[in-house]
Amino acid sequence: MDLILGGFVDARVETLDAEELTQFEALLDADDDLAFRWFCGAEAPPPAHDTPLFKKIAAFHAHQGPLH
Secondary structure (H helix, E strand, C coil): HHHHHHHHHHHHHHHHCCCHHHHHHHHCCCCCCHHHHHHHCCCCCCCCCCHHHHHHHHHHHHHHHHCC
């Protein structure tokens, strides 16, 4: 999870607003094994974690958008 979340934060932390930072903290508190399954698509994230930020992180790693 450090690679998934850390890479995103290194690239995009300056663009996150207060709500997204709160959502990010909630992802940090989630069990690593569960969060990894969510990001890999093996399991859907629960509604509390299925946020716009979660989608941004997933897209960042799937390169489903601009890289810059």
